[in-house]
Amino acid sequence: MATAFSSATASSTAFASGSITLPPLPWGENALEPVISAKTIAYHYGKHHKTYVDTVNKMIAGTEYADLSLEKLVGATAGKTETAGIFNNAAQVWNHNFYWNSLRPKGGGEPPSILKQKIEAAFGTVDACKKELSAAAVAQFGSGWAWLVAKAGTLTIIKTADAETPITHGVKPLLTVDVWEHAYYLDYQNKRVDYVNAVLDKLINWEFAAKNLG
Ligand code: FE2
Secondary structure (H helix, E strand, O other): OOOOOOOOHHHHHOOOOOOOOOOOOOOOOOOOOOOOOOOOHHHHHHHHHHHHHHHHHHHHHHOOOOOHHHHHHHHHHHHOOOHHHHHHHHHHHHHHHHHHHEEEEOOOOOOOOHHHHHHHHHHOOOHHHHHHHHHHHHHOOOEEEEEEEEEEEEEEEEEEEOOHHHHOOOOEEEEEEOOOOOOOOOHHHHHHHHHHHHHHHHEEEEHHHHHOOO
16 A cells, blocks of 8 residues: 555664564654653654564564565454464554654644545535544544545545554555554543544644545
C-alpha cells in the first residue's frame, strides 16, 4: 500500500537490528507540547513503539517471514491464530509509524482543498468529520485506533481494536489517532476525549492525509 511516509527513512536509525526498523520521529520529542508532552512521546516512541519493533524482529528471526517488508509481514500474518503474536507486533509498528506522521506541530486548521472537498462530500463539513472521528475514538472500548479512511470512492471513519489495522481490510488509511492509554494517560489521565479533541484541533496533519489520498 502506498503511503506518504517512506520506510526507506528507517534505514538511518540505529535502534533496531532486524529487518523491521524503527523510523525516526518526523519532529522532536517536545515538538507537540503542550498537547502531547515530551515525556509521553519519550515513553510512547522510545519504549512502546521500540518494543514492538524489537519483539517482532525476535519473533521473525530465522523464519519464512524474516525478509518481508513491514506491510507484507502484516498481510502475511493477519487472521491466523498461529501468527497472531507476529501480527500484533508488526501491525503495531505499522500503526505507530502512521500515527506519528498523522501528527505535526501547529497542525489542525483547514485541510488542503483536495481533501477538504472529499471531506465535505462525505461528512458535510470538516467539523462534522472531526466530530465523527472524535466520537469513534472515544467509543473504542479499551485499546485501539480511530481512522479516517478512503473506501469505495468516499471517505469514512472506522475504529480498530488493539493492533488491528485497516491495511488488511481493503481500505486506504488517511490518518489515525492512537487511543491506547499509553498515548494520553500521562497528560490527560482518564480524559481520552480531551486528548482526542486537542489532537484533532491542534496537531492533526491534514497534509499527510491529503498525500495518502494518492
Ligand atoms: Fe501507541
